[in-house]
Amino acid sequence: MTTHPPDPAASGHGQPPSGPPHPPPGHGQPPSGQATPSQTPPALAVHAASPERDVHLDVEVPAGQVLAVLGANGAGKSTLLALAAGTLRPGSGRVRIAGRTVADDHTWVPAHARRVSLLAQEALLFPHLDAVANVAFGPRATGTGRRAAERLAHDLLDRVGAGELARRRPARLSGGQAQRVALARALATDPELILLDEPLSALDVDSAAAMRQLLREVLRGTGRSAVLVTHDLLDVLAVADAVVVLEEGRVAEHGPALEVLTRPRSRFAAALAGTNLVAGTLTGTGPDAAVLTGHVPRGRGVPPGADRAGTDRHPSTALVLHGLADPACRPGSAVAATFSPRSVAVHRHAPGGSPRNTLAVTVTTLEQQGELVRVRAATPTGQVLAADITPASVASLALAPGQPVVYAVKAAEVQIYPA
Numbered sequence: 001m002t003t004h005p006p007d008p009a010a011s012g013h014g015q016p017p018s019g020p021p022h023p024p025p026g027h028g029q030p031p032s033g034q035a036t037p038s039q040t041p042p043a044l045a046v047h048a049a050s051p052e053r054d055v056h057l058d059v060e061v062p063a064g065q066v067l068a069v070l071g072a073n074g075a076g077k078s079t080l081l082a083l084a085a086g087t088l089r090p091g092s093g094r095v096r097i098a099g100r101t102v103a104d105d106h107t108w109v110p111a112h113a114r115r116v117s118l119l120a121q122e123a124l125l126f127p128h129l130d131a132v133a134n135v136a137f138g139p140r141a142t143g144t145g146r147r148a149a150e151r152l153a154h155d156l157l158d159r160v161g162a163g164e165l166a167r168r169r170p171a172r173l174s175g176g177q178a179q180r181v182a183l184a185r186a187l188a189t190d191p192e193l194i195l196l197d198e199p200l201s202a203l204d205v206d207s208a209a210a211m212r213q214l215l216r217e218v219l220r221g222t223g224r225s226a227v228l229v230t231h232d233l234l235d236v237l238a239v240a241d242a243v244v245v246l247e248e249g250r251v252a253e254h255g256p257a258l259e260v261l262t263r264p265r266s267r268f269a270a271a272l273a274g275t276n277l278v279a280g281t282l283t284g285t286g287p288d289a290a291v292l293t294g295h296v297p298r299g300r301g302v303p304p305g306a307d308r309a310g311t312d313r314h315p316s317t318a319l320v321l322h323g324l325a326d327p328a329c330r331p332g333s334a335v336a337a338t339f340s341p342r343s344v345a346v347h348r349h350a351p352g353g354s355p356r357n358t359l360a361v362t363v364t365t366l367e368q369q370g371e372l373v374r375v376r377a378a379t380p381t382g383q384v385l386a387a388d389i390t391p392a393s394v395a396s397l398a399l400a401p402g403q404p405v406v407y408a409v410k411a412a413e414v415q416i417y418p419a
């Protein structure tokens, strides 16, 4: 990121000491353009521009949802966070948080009064305070008594799996532990909106996986509203309800997370989803785990040899992909399967032997990718899946757009995650 939202220790402390812990949406604001009682306003509404950065953004986060923000360097992700956090004044337009205007031509609510918390790449804890005091700092700053603030801090540390670290100072915490404490601190002020600025990018793979799972538990389905800047497909799958892709300071794509990832329209989303992704429902467990997509209409037909694994147990038009399911996946729940284009073998006809996954597809494009050729081909539902194969294979298969082929993917190459 090129800019930094506010000192996290200072953000989210804005409600007056005497104020209620949950001001109603639009609290203290003029009625014009604000929420009606029957309608919860968006947690964040940015309709604003920063002309000197050539950034013009129209982005909304419905209350209770997590929006993932994707985009290449310089696309405008930090600018969006800064507009929300209160570290950048828009040149024009308006920023609202939970129905309250925090920035427009006449209004400027400073960062500390926005009821926004930040979780950044680094935990940025106060080094001289232990974990409890770090978490209790925000509530204390807004008038909560010491004992009540410490009780809250202990509860939140327990919640994020850091209860045993309560009396440690940051110097004695690992990166992953410090991020847990920082998450507890971000929650302690009961913010209207949490801004997550690549919160896993400084963690090792195992710590990132554990923290990702924690973010999922804390953010999804708990009514928390958040904006997550990330470059990681797994973060989007685990945490986001919706995705916005920024390109050159503008919104290039915006939609439900799975829709954007499975049917990307922007170049960036396509590259991120460069790993194949199939969304559906989990059927079976253990070695029988599979993703079933329910979008193929009956009677539309699947070419012979396709979807061999699924034809016994499911309507012949369903698409089934066997794989290794994350333990958090539950049968019947929404899941997404990912597999690398390099793990896909391409055949003219269904192969012999018994590969678990065979998918009938139609080639749409062929594109040189370094030493390999990326084949893109569409399933009967219109989902495009990629295979990376050698130029020699393309030649021997005589591949061309419009040609029906069969993709084979080993189940061991397919990872299934909760969606």
Ligand SMILES: Nc1ncnc2c1ncn2[C@@H]1O[C@H](COP(=O)(O)OP(=O)(O)OP(=O)(O)O)[C@@H](O)[C@H]1O
Residues within 6 Å of the ligand: 001, 002, 003, 052, 053, 054, 055, 071, 072, 073, 074, 075, 076, 077, 078, 079, 080, 249
């Ligand atoms: N302080 C600044 N003053 C002027 N222009 C800036 C400033 N910070 C960023 N910009 C410009 O604003 C545009 C958006 O940058 P921004 O930092 O929001 O992108 P980003 O998506 O966060 O990028 P990155 O992933 O590299 O952090 C870019 O053209 C950038 O050069």
